[in-house]
Amino acid sequence: MSETLTLAKAVNAALSDALEGDDRVLLMGEDIGKLGGVFRVTDGLQARFGPQRVIDSPLAESAIIGTAIGMSYRGFRVVAEIQFDGFIYPAFDQIVAQVAKLRYRSRGRVAMPLTIRVPYGGAIGSVEHHSESPESYFAHTAGLRVVTASTPQEAYSTLRAAIASDDPVLFFEPKGKYYSKGEVDRSIVRDLETANVVASGRDVTIAAYGPTVETALRAAIAAADEGIEVEVIDLRAISPLDVDTVVASVRRTGRLVVTHEAPAESSVSSELIASVAERAFPFLEAAPERVTGYDSPYPPSAVEHDYLPSLDRLLDAVDRTLGRRNSRTGLDDPSALAPATTGAAR
Amino acid sequence: MSIIVPAPHPELAVGLDSPLTVLDLDGTRIANELLDPHLTDIDESALTTLYVDMVRVRRLDTEAFALTRQGHLVLWPPLLGQEAAQVGPARALAPQDWVFGSYREHGFALLRGADMAEFARIWKAFAHGGWDPHEIRMAPSQIIIGAQTLHGTGYAMAAKMDGADEVALTTFGDGATSEGDVNEALVWASAFQAPVVFLCQNNQYAISEPVAVQSGVPLALRPTGFGIPSLRVDGNDVLAMHAAARIAFDRARSGGGPTFIEAVTYRRGPHTTTDDPKRYRDEAEMEAWIAKDPIDRVERALTRMGANMEAVRAEAKIRADQLAKEFRAAAEHAEPPTADAIFDHVYAQPTKRLERQRLEHRAFLASIEGDR
Ligand SMILES: Cc1ncc(C[n+]2csc(CCOP(=O)(O)OP(=O)(O)O)c2C)c(N)n1
Ligand SMILES: [Mg+2]
Numbered sequence: 001m002s003e004t005l006t007l008a009k010a011v012n013a014a015l016s017d018a019l020e021g022d023d024r025v026l027l028m029g030e031d032i033g034k035l036g037g038v039f040r041v042t043d044g045l046q047a048r049f050g051p052q053r054v055i056d057s058p059l060a061e062s063a064i065i066g067t068a069i070g071m072s073y074r075g076f077r078v079v080a081e082i083q084f085d086g087f088i089y090p091a092f093d094q095i096v097a098q099v100a101k102l103r104y105r106s107r108g109r110v111a112m113p114l115t116i117r118v119p120y121g122g123a124i125g126s127v128e129h130h131s132e133s134p135e136s137y138f139a140h141t142a143g144l145r146v147v148t149a150s151t152p153q154e155a156y157s158t159l160r161a162a163i164a165s166d167d168p169v170l171f172f173e174p175k176g177k178y179y180s181k182g183e184v185d186r187s188i189v190r191d192l193e194t195a196n197v198v199a200s201g202r203d204v205t206i207a208a209y210g211p212t213v214e215t216a217l218r219a220a221i222a223a224a225d226e227g228i229e230v231e232v233i234d235l236r237a238i239s240p241l242d243v244d245t246v247v248a249s250v251r252r253t254g255r256l257v258v259t260h261e262a263p264a265e266s267s268v269s270s271e272l273i274a275s276v277a278e279r280a281f282p283f284l285e286a287a288p289e290r291v292t293g294y295d296s297p298y299p300p301s302a303v304e305h306d307y308l309p310s311l312d313r314l315l316d317a318v319d320r321t322l323g324r325r326n327s328r329t330g331l332d333d334p335s336a337l338a339p340a341t342t343g344a345a346r
Numbered sequence: 347m348s349i350i351v352p353a354p355h356p357e358l359a360v361g362l363d364s365p366l367t368v369l370d371l372d373g374t375r376i377a378n379e380l381l382d383p384h385l386t387d388i389d390e391s392a393l394t395t396l397y398v399d400m401v402r403v404r405r406l407d408t409e410a411f412a413l414t415r416q417g418h419l420v421l422w423p424p425l426l427g428q429e430a431a432q433v434g435p436a437r438a439l440a441p442q443d444w445v446f447g448s449y450r451e452h453g454f455a456l457l458r459g460a461d462m463a464e465f466a467r468i469w470k471a472f473a474h475g476g477w478d479p480h481e482i483r484m485a486p487s488q489i490i491i492g493a494q495t496l497h498g499t500g501y502a503m504a505a506k507m508d509g510a511d512e513v514a515l516t517t518f519g520d521g522a523t524s525e526g527d528v529n530e531a532l533v534w535a536s537a538f539q540a541p542v543v544f545l546c547q548n549n550q551y552a553i554s555e556p557v558a559v560q561s562g563v564p565l566a567l568r569p570t571g572f573g574i575p576s577l578r579v580d581g582n583d584v585l586a587m588h589a590a591a592r593i594a595f596d597r598a599r600s601g602g603g604p605t606f607i608e609a610v611t612y613r614r615g616p617h618t619t620t621d622d623p624k625r626y627r628d629e630a631e632m633e634a635w636i637a638k639d640p641i642d643r644v645e646r647a648l649t650r651m652g653a654n655m656e657a658v659r660a661e662a663k664i665r666a667d668q669l670a671k672e673f674r675a676a677a678e679h680a681e682p683p684t685a686d687a688i689f690d691h692v693y694a695q696p697t698k699r700l701e702r703q704r705l706e707h708r709a710f711l712a713s714i715e716g717d718r
Binding site for chain 1: 687692703714
């Protein structure tokens with residue numbers, strides 16, 4: 001049985017079903033009560049489950065996570081909301097030094113079944129600190145599961161799995177897709193570490209997650225017009241990363257493009273391409289490519305469309321892996337590498 | 347720099363029972379032992395200046411709000427109702443002092459002399475920063491709640507080390523008082539007796555959360571636990587705010603360390619242009635605050651002083667309209683940034699890696715020219 005929901009409503013449905021199914025589940029965050037969150041994701045939940053289970057917290061991210069740790073000791077399953085990606089950093093210590101390590105430090109005696117929801121990503125035309133992709137910081141930390149969702153169905157099922165998990169999970173919600181709709185079947189169960197092949201093809205593999213999955217699928221359709229078959233993998237899990245699925249695909253296609261909104265340096269694409277190089281080197285027919293945010297802070301949103309992976313940038317990368325004419329043809333010719341001038345040294 | 351433990355103060359918080367006020371709603375002066383000595387030079391002309399400032403700030407705010415609705419700005423956090431809480435302290439600053447504020451400090455930005463064209467660019471999301479912080483002595487606006495309070499404290503510590511006659515004013519909201527950063531700033535300011543003034547604009551809400559979510563006691567009581575004296579002031583009374591700020595700045599300047607001022611006020615607009623306050627507050631509670639309007643009160647006071655209100659109003663309107671026009675022109679005609687803005691100013695010197703990315707992006711743009 002399925003219903004048509006926006007991604008935001010699918011998250012709401014997962015939270016609602018989790019609250020209903022287990023009275024040890026509770027929600028905590030800024031403005032999640034009466035307001036229903038700044039994106040209305042928790043709309044109606046406080047009215048339905050009461051202010052004891054849907055808690056409007058004081059304005060302190062470190063305390064949201066730190067107190068959730070204490071609640072976890074008593075067996076609560078806290079779903080904490082961080083209002084926007086850029087506001088997670090005050091909680092960084094509690095997440096990285098505490099949440100991630102308690103199982104290890106207690107030699108398995110203490111579980112942290114905490115879920116941290118983070119609306120993330122760009123393309124919403126907002127101001128500073130509202131469009132970031134901080135997932136790599138957390139992927140680098142052992143003990144945390146870091147997952148994303150690309151569709152309402154994925155959002156529903158993955159969030160249910162996150163809340164049910166005895167590991168701490170960071171659930172990154174692509175806020176730019178909150179209002180996109182899709183079919184949701186609440187009986188579909190998903191895990192927290194298997195990638196999904198969402199389009200099959202023989203020529204090039206594109207690995208994406210969160211908001212870039214849709215762009216990758218559009219690239220597959222556009223490439224098909226030129227007779228190029230693109231396989232698209234929705235990684236879903238960023239950490240631990242499902243390298244097996246990507247390796248299996250690359251063994252067939254020989255070509256890999258990885259895309260995400262986060263900057264390239266020390267990112268999911270760095271890790272994935274290194275892993276593929278280790279495990280599928282003989283099968284690679286071209287250097288892996290990536291299409292990501294540039295290695296700058298998230299720029300003013302007036303230029304975010306230049307910063308973010310786009311359909312054209314993806315197609316250009318596909319062309320590079322196939323040795324077709326592309327935007328960088330001739331770029332490594334020294335004359336093309338004349339020093340840039342505009343603005344750089346101002 | 348050694349750590350100084352502040353001597354306990356017998357009466358660290360003033361105004362807990364009712365916020366300090368010197369202007370009654372009808373514009374009559376209420377005698378106040380503490381504040382009056384700091385207002386002796388405020389004559390009709392000085393009060394007129396404060397009035398015109400508030401009218402200009404409000405005009406800037408309403409123009410920007412309208413510009414956002416019309417799609418010329420991406421977002422605007424209105425300060426409607428908080429004009430006195432900003433103008434009073436802003437007019438008590440010395441030119442050499444610094445301001446470290448949040449994102450709602452349009453009054454401070456205007457009175458510090460921020461370039462309106464640059465200011466508009468921030469809210470068009472054309473740039474992250476506007477004015478030159480060193481030129482107008484005001485740090486870039488701060489969206490990360492409370493972070494600026496540490497910066498203000500550190501600036502004040504540095505000014506003290508240098509023996510400079512400078513004070514840092516850091517301003518933030520009621521919600522911000524819950525953040526660790528703000529509490530740590532209070533610890534440091536007290537420990538180092540830094541010449542910093544904490545201005546908490548308690549506008550009763552942090553987005554949807556009423557101040558009761560943050561605190562069961564008046565916010566002005568909090569700093570006393572850190573050994574910091576505090577003043578709870580009617581934030582809609584520009585004279586009381588001005589006097590309180592003068593007290594705090596004088597104390598800081600004379601080596602007396604930090605002061606906390608809670609400006610009790612009200613955010614009459616939505617949190618930002620994307621907010622819908624009907625979901626969380628009864629708009630009827632606004633009535634009481636409209637009755638305490640900071641501008642109306644000064645109009646009445648000026649009338650009582652015998653000012654020619656018609657002329658004052660006309661003069662204020664001309665200046666406010668001029669400002670609104672300037673801001674509108676900037677918002678409507680600002681030159682958008684190019685993609686190069688992504689790569690500029692990331693490091694002191696351009697790096698090879700980023701310059702490579704800049705070139706790749708230019709090459710990419712060239713390759714799709716015409717297709718777009
Ligand atoms: C660290 C951090 N957490 C959350 C937010 C989201 N946020 C923006 S404004 C705001 C409320 C701030 O309230 P207050 O301090 O009272 O200031 P006001 O907006 O009322 O001026 C919140 C929660 C943020 N900007 N930064
Ligand atoms: Mg507030």
